[in-house]
Amino acid sequence: MSDLKRALGEAVEAAFAAVGAPPELGRVTPSDRPDLADFQSNGALAAAKRLGKNPREIAAAVVEALAGDPRLSAVEIAGPGFINLKVADATLASRADEVADDPRAGAETVAQPRRVIVDYGGPNVAKPMHVGHLRASIIGESVKRIYRFRGDTVAGDAHFGDWGYQMGLLIGAVMDEDAEIAAEVEALNAAGGVDDPIPAAFAKVTLADLDRLYPLAAAKGKEDPAYRDRARKLTADLQGHRAGCYILWRQFRAVTQVALERDFHALGVDFDWWKGESDVDQLIEPMVAELDAKGLLVDDQGARIIRVAREGDKRELPPLLVVSSEGSAMYGTTDLATILDRKQVFDPDLVIYCVDQRQADHFEIVFRAAYLAGYAHEGQLEHIGFGTMNGTDGKPFKTREGGVLKLNDLIEMARAKARERLHEAGLGEDLPEAEFEDIAGKVAVAALKFADLSNFRGTSYVFDLDRFTSFEGRTGPYLLYQAVRVKSLLRRAEGEGATAGPVIVAESAERDLVLTLDAFDAALTEAYDKKAPNALAEHAYRLSQAFSKFYAACPILQAEPAIRASRLTLAGATLRQLELALDLLGISVPERM
RNA sequence: GCGCCCGUAGCUCAACCGGAUAGAGCAUCCGCCUUCUAAGCGGACGGUUGCAGGUUCGAGUCCUGCCGGGCGCGCCA
Incomplete structure (x- = not known):
């Protein structure tokens, strides 16, 4: 089963080959001029250039070869040599039946499934997620779903930031604030095990405490060398598994994860792995020894580095700092160890890092080091960067007070706005409270995600937020509305005993809807190849719009039985594909609105 | 200073290895609810694709320079 674009492309490519032109030039694309055709091929122009012939002559020969194809109702040459293809209504109808019968709504799977890790989210222990984590989570989740849906074996990893200097800072800050905790840490350091239960004194530490203490400690660490040195020592204690520090850290990790799970859950984001920096801690020492043995480490300014500059670089790329002048591992070291760890436990064909574009150089350096070390081969590691989320002033998003907005607050703002919009529209008032809240939550998430994706x-x-939560135009809520409208229609049809049947394509709105349904696989493939969910978001919007036009132009339930059956099939296919596309974007649709 | 990304309608964004008349949404204006959810549909208005060159039969797309904006550039992550 193949979409029309591909099926016709194969026919046109064969026709190109038959006239002695390079077949790949016969590529077919949706028409730029829907008034003239459904699909087009521009290949005759390029072929003419290569073969030194007249483009219209080549086009004429191709058209001749395609003339008998029963799937086409018209094949014409236009302009300098465009080949315009119009698909026969019967062909559209059978393609529509095919999509309607397909649980995957017309989407293909990859020929050769790969093992893929998507590294996204990037939450940190002790730091609540803020707006900066929104894009990583939304985009990464969608990329993960798209890859999985296409047939790859995919693991999504949150890649927890749980093992660095900030942990030492916090351990110190918490001990300073609470003498009981400090005493307990000392006692456990002296005579405890890392797997001991978390003592009551530690259990009172909340995320709010950590959130309050972290910025203070970080600032103090910057200006006070003694404070900083102690934090570094505590970091070393933690990394050396001294029981007091380690168990206190477990408490930090636990309270953080509860909050993170709440935030991620509210966003419809979930991970297969909650691996963190701490998970590769054990690997670092042997890895450094191995890198040294391979002759990759160079001593420089008291640190140990790997030079990754290459011949032909447009500028000198900084080296990877493996061991700092103080003997500690840097974040690049951890990233490298993570690559090694993943190779050992999962052996991925591809690792996708969904992280802020500003980290591009960092990943380039780490990847090159990994290639040098033989932990991965060229092209196996890919950073997909994203831009920042800005305020309406065009600058990175801040709260009115100039601070960083917490992700949880952002989601709550979106929910509040969604409730307000629902009330404005007089919707859902007769629904139970719980269902109304569920709908408001879905509207809020759809608004945020669709705007981003x-x-x-x-x-x-x-x-x-006002624009995103608007129910008009190109927004998440608009898409939900369209999907819900189809659900409502299908419920009504069922109630009336109306059943779906073979598709008949007659009206132009029906043609357009079928052509849009057919384009799903192309959109999905593009989103997959480019790691760009916006291609799928675009398709979901086009499908909604095509359906809405169809809905307005073509009565369904009142139509005569054969037409009604056909239109119900189209509605059902639209709903399935739309829900599928939205699901791949991480957006779920309520039953009613 | 060096490097990367971006500059398209008043605003927010598209544009499928270079192709026909650069498309959507918002905003503004005009129509359409005794018919399946009008949170919708139809129509109008709106462009020297930052500027200047170049390659090409053909450039928003490729090349060069300039202007404007964002970001990055080893011991934080």
Whole structure:
């Protein structure tokens, strides 16, 4: 089963080959001129250039070869040599039946499934997630779902930031604030085991405490060398598994994870792995020894580095700092160890890092080091960067007070706005409280996610909650509305005993809807190849719009039985594909609105 | 200073290895609810694709320079 674009492409490519032109030039694309055709091929122009012939002559020969194809109702040459293809209504109808019968709504799977890790989210222990984590989570989740849906074996890893200097800072800060905890840490350091239960004194530490203490401790560490040195020592104690520090750290990790899970859950984001920096701690020492044995480490300014600059680089890329002048591992060291760990436990064909674009150089350096070390081969590691989320002033998003907005607060703001919009529209008032809340939550998440995913990830975008939560135009709520409208229609049809049947394509709105349904696989493939969910977001919007036009132009339940059956099939296929596309974006649809 | 990304309608964004008349949404204006959810549909208005060159039959797309903006550039992550 193949979409029309591909099926026709094969026919046109064969026709190109028959006239002695390179077949790949016969590529077919949706028409730029829907008034003239459904699909087009521009290959005759390029072929003419290569063969030194007249493009219209080549086009004419191709058209001749395609003339008998029963799937086409018209094949014409236009302009300088465009080949315009119009698909026969019967062909569209059978393609629509095919999509309607397909649980995957017309989407293919990859020919050769791969093992893929998607590294995204990037939450840190002790630091609540803020708006900066929103894009990583939303985009990474969607990429993960898209890869999995296409047939790859995929693991999503939160890659917890749980093992660095900030942990030492916090351990010190918490001990300073609470003498009981300090005493307990000392006692456990002296005579405890890392797997001992968390003592009551530690259990009172909350995320709010950590959140309050961290910025203070970080600032103090910057200006006070003694404070910093102690934090570093505590970091070393933690990394050396001294029981008091380690158990206190377990408490930090536990309270953080509860909050993170709440935030992620509210966003419809879930991970297969909650691996963190601490998980590769044991690997670092042997890894450094191995890198040294391979002759990759160079002593430089008291640190140990790997030079990754290459011939032909446009500028000198800094080296990977493996061991600092103070003997500690840097974040690049951890990242390298993580690559090694993943190779050992999962052996991925591809690792996708969904992290802020600003980290591009860092990943380039780490990847090159990994290639040098033989932990991965060229192209196996890929950083997909994304732009920042800006305020309406065009600058990175801040709260009115100028601070960083917490992700949980952002989600709550979106929920509040969604409730307000629902009330404005007089919707859901007769629904039970719980269902109304569920709908408001789904509307809020759809608004946030669709706004984000409808932009290409590489560019920054302006966060404007009023615009995102609007129910008009190109928004998440609009898409939910369309899907819910189809659900309502299908419920009504069922109640009336109306059943679906073979598709008949007659009206132009029906043609357009079928052509849009057919384009799902192309959108999915593009999203997959480019790691760009916006291609899928675009498709979901187009499908909604095509359905809405169809809905307005073509009565369904009142139509005569054969037409009604056909239109119900189209509605059912639309719903399935739309829900599928939205699910791949991480957006779920309520039953009613 | 060096490097990367970006500059498209008043605003927010698209544009499929270079192709026909650069498309959507918002905003503004005009129509359409005794018919399946009008949170919808139809229509109008709106462009020297930052500027200047170049390659090409053909450039928003490729190359060069300039202007404007964002980001990054070893011991934080």
